[in-house]
Amino acid sequence: MSSQKPVEFSGACPVPISQYPHILLAHGGGGRLMHQLIGRMFLEAFRNPLLETRHDAAVMELTGKKIAFTTDSYVVHPLFFPGGDIGSMAVHGTVNDLAMTGARPLYLSSAFIIEEGLPMETLWKVVCSMRDAAKKCGVQIVTGDTKVVDKGKGDGLFINTAGVGIIEHEQKIAPQNARPGDVILVNGDVGRHGMAIMALREGLEFESKIESDSAPVADAVLELLRAGIEIHCLRDLTRGGLTSALNEISEAANLTLLVEEKLIPVREDVHAACEMLGLDPLQVACEGRFAAFIPERDAGRALAILRALSDGSKACVIGKAAGGHPAKVLLKSAIGVQRILDMAGGEQLPRIC
Amino acid sequence: MKFLDEYRDAGLARQFARELHRVTTRPWKIMEICGGQTHAIVKFGIDELLPEEITLIHGPGCPVCVTPLEMIDKALEIAARPNVIFTSFGDMLRVPGSATDLLSVKAKGGDVRIVYSPLDAVKLAEQNPAKEIVFFGVGFETTAPATAMAIHQAARKNLGNFSMLVSHVLVPPAIETLMSSPNCRVQGFLAAGHVCTVMGFEEYFPIAKKCRVPIVVTGFEPLDILQGVLMTVQQLESGRAEVENQYARSVRREGNQPAQELIKKIFKVVPRKWRGIGEIPQSGLGLNDEYAAFDAGEKFGVAESRVEESSECLSGLVLQGQIKPHECPAFGVKCTPERPLGAPMVSGEGACAAYYRYRRQPDPLAGK
Numbered sequence: 001m002s003s004q005k006p007v008e009f010s011g012a013c014p015v016p017i018s019q020y021p022h023i024l025l026a027h028g029g030g031g032r033l034m035h036q037l038i039g040r041m042f043l044e045a046f047r048n049p050l051l052e053t054r055h056d057a058a059v060m061e062l063t064g065k066k067i068a069f070t071t072d073s074y075v076v077h078p079l080f081f082p083g084g085d086i087g088s089m090a091v092h093g094t095v096n097d098l099a100m101t102g103a104r105p106l107y108l109s110s111a112f113i114i115e116e117g118l119p120m121e122t123l124w125k126v127v128c129s130m131r132d133a134a135k136k137c138g139v140q141i142v143t144g145d146t147k148v149v150d151k152g153k154g155d156g157l158f159i160n161t162a163g164v165g166i167i168e169h170e171q172k173i174a175p176q177n178a179r180p181g182d183v184i185l186v187n188g189d190v191g192r193h194g195m196a197i198m199a200l201r202e203g204l205e206f207e208s209k210i211e212s213d214s215a216p217v218a219d220a221v222l223e224l225l226r227a228g229i230e231i232h233c234l235r236d237l238t239r240g241g242l243t244s245a246l247n248e249i250s251e252a253a254n255l256t257l258l259v260e261e262k263l264i265p266v267r268e269d270v271h272a273a274c275e276m277l278g279l280d281p282l283q284v285a286c287e288g289r290f291a292a293f294i295p296e297r298d299a300g301r302a303l304a305i306l307r308a309l310s311d312g313s314k315a316c317v318i319g320k321a322a323g324g325h326p327a328k329v330l331l332k333s334a335i336g337v338q339r340i341l342d343m344a345g346g347e348q349l350p351r352i353c
Numbered sequence: 354m355k356f357l358d359e360y361r362d363a364g365l366a367r368q369f370a371r372e373l374h375r376v377t378t379r380p381w382k383i384m385e386i387c388g389g390q391t392h393a394i395v396k397f398g399i400d401e402l403l404p405e406e407i408t409l410i411h412g413p414g415c416p417v418c419v420t421p422l423e424m425i426d427k428a429l430e431i432a433a434r435p436n437v438i439f440t441s442f443g444d445m446l447r448v449p450g451s452a453t454d455l456l457s458v459k460a461k462g463g464d465v466r467i468v469y470s471p472l473d474a475v476k477l478a479e480q481n482p483a484k485e486i487v488f489f490g491v492g493f494e495t496t497a498p499a500t501a502m503a504i505h506q507a508a509r510k511n512l513g514n515f516s517m518l519v520s521h522v523l524v525p526p527a528i529e530t531l532m533s534s535p536n537c538r539v540q541g542f543l544a545a546g547h548v549c550t551v552m553g554f555e556e557y558f559p560i561a562k563k564c565r566v567p568i569v570v571t572g573f574e575p576l577d578i579l580q581g582v583l584m585t586v587q588q589l590e591s592g593r594a595e596v597e598n599q600y601a602r603s604v605r606r607e608g609n610q611p612a613q614e615l616i617k618k619i620f621k622v623v624p625r626k627w628r629g630i631g632e633i634p635q636s637g638l639g640l641n642d643e644y645a646a647f648d649a650g651e652k653f654g655v656a657e658s659r660v661e662e663s664s665e666c667l668s669g670l671v672l673q674g675q676i677k678p679h680e681c682p683a684f685g686v687k688c689t690p691e692r693p694l695g696a697p698m699v700s701g702e703g704a705c706a707a708y709y710r711y712r713r714q715p716d717p718l719a720g721k
Contacts, residue, residue: 022460033691202469268355275357277469278701335366335575337398339711
């Protein structure tokens with residue numbers, strides 16, 4: 001390692017990213033700016049075959065066993081929101097990343113970055129929530145780290161979790177493996193988590209309370225695998241929402257994807273809130289939703305399984321992967337005209353009028 | 354969703370389209386003024402349902418897009434100052450000034466915040482008496498009443514730490530300017546429904562008469578726009594140039610009078626430079642002398658500067674409807690939503706951003 005030259009930002013390294021000399025919030029927004037940052041900086045610097053799959057979790061073989069390994073950091077504000085909190089999210093999010101490889105999640109690490117002055121009571125509530133979530137997901141939190149930073153240098157509490165799971169099936173589930181003819185399923189309505197946070201953070205008062213969809217999805221995936229459903233690709237619909245997920249898969253598998261606006265389940269209150277703020281629910285983050293690419297013949301059985309699960313009644317087919325086309329995602333609009341479904345540039349910004 | 358799905362019905366959309374095909378006998382060029390309509394047209398693919406004789410020209414009705422560079426530079430200068438909380442609607446944050454944008458000012462430590470209403474900025478002023486709160490008041494007549502209300506409240510509450518950079522613009526003078534341009538190809542207008550909800554549509558009668566153009570006040574949903582286009586084409590085909598109201602569920606001829614009175618109380622009509630178009634007489638709103646103390650430009654002593662636009666950005670021609678966004682050589686190559694050269698690539702309502710988002714070919718470099 002020490003003999004290697006440090007990475008130089010020379011002409012060969014395409015930095016600055018998008019010519020931005022500083023990191024903007026939008027570089028973490030799940031849209032195109034974030035993908036450029038990852039692609040041009042992190043992937044460039046760390047390049048290796050496992051990272052290049054750009055899967056939600058890396059899949060590796062260790063002493064004959066297939067292991068999935070992932071990490072995620074949680075910086076949500078406020079720490080508590082309808083339908084969840086930073087603690088349960090930190091467990092669900094990492095468990096879900098593992099599940100996107102079809103792994104059975106086993107062990108998590110948990111690193112806490114705590115801002116000086118955080119009430120002990122608050123931390124305890126978060127820790128209890130993590131304990132309960134871990135129990136529900138069947139994982140153990142087996143190692144961790146604690147750091148405290150000066151007041152004003154953190155937003156109360158940041159959590160990082162890493163996770164390890166075991167892959168007990170022979171299927172190859174990866175973004176590159178989506179195939180022409182696959183149908184695209186989602187396991188429920190989209191956009192709820194993002195709007196729950198947005199409503200709370202911005203003090204928007206809607207008539208009904210929008211609660212986050214934060215939930216573990218590993219059981220749903222394992223259930224599909226147990227039933228012998230052939231799964232080509234899974235992706236959770238976190239930052240950037242359905243739109244980013246579909247664009248990432250389209251790019252990885254070099255496929256044209258066709259989805260129909262009318263088929264994509266969006267809850268009425270979420271839709272209304274999005275309309276009001278000028279946001280696209282298809283770009284809003286979920287925390288308990290995934291898209292699955294499976295052969296059409298398995299769609300009926302897969303839907304029956306997903307719909308039988310709690311909060312799965314809205315699971316449905318939203319479109320399909322077409323063949324022999326360049327990578328793009330097409331959406332049939334509500335009035336029946338096709339257009340591209342592009343991922344957002346950075347953060348979604350509310351509009352003026 | 355109730356009250357929306359009814360106006361997005363695919364079957365009814367096709368019925369309107371069929372009727373348009375039936376009545377259209379020759380080429381017509383119709384401009385939708387409002388960026389919200391442009392966005393809906395491109396998002397839902399409404400133009401693809403129209404007969405090929407009908408061309409929709411995307412007008413200058415995106416407030417973010419027409420806010421002049423000088424004003425954005427003023428905003429950037431104020432936002433970078435210590436002790437200032439600079440507030441704005443979200444889409445202003447990424448609009449490039451001559452050197453940087455508000456998001457970058459924020460990344461460097463400026464306190465720049467998105468608000469959903471100018472009244473939220475007034476609230477911030479009350480909560481932070483030791484700070485200077487500045488609101489960037491941009492928009493058409495639609496948002497002017499809310500901006501006026503913020504000034505009204507700040508004055509009533511004696512908030513000495515609240516001020517506003519006002520860059521409001523008015524639609525009718527812009528229509529007149531466009532129609533008087535020798536390059537103007539527009540034969541009919543869809544007037545912006547939300548603007549008319551506030552202002553009514555009395556002002557459009559003299560314009561329709563003088564310029565001999567049909568003007569149809571139109572809403573924002575796919576069926577609204579299709580019906581607005583149909584009403585305009587019916588007028589054009591029968592040689593009429595009248596003002597009609599498609600958006601009657603929201604717009605009354607006299608508009609919202611209390612809102613208009615509030616606007617008149619707080620603002621006066623001033624000349625205003627439109628980015629990409631130039632100065633249009635009597636086309637902006639500025640603070641009345643009585644409320645001059647709330648003028649952020651004066652308060653912070655930021656000087657009026659003359660700055661040059663990027664020569665590669667043809668947004669002026671786009672905003673005047675002379676070219677479509679993808680006909681600009683910089684479109685999707687040097688100019689993208691992540692690194693916009695001009696404002697129409699920034700705002701969700703900007704024509705360039707709408708084309709980029711919904712119409713861009715998968716590889717923007719292909720064939721260039």
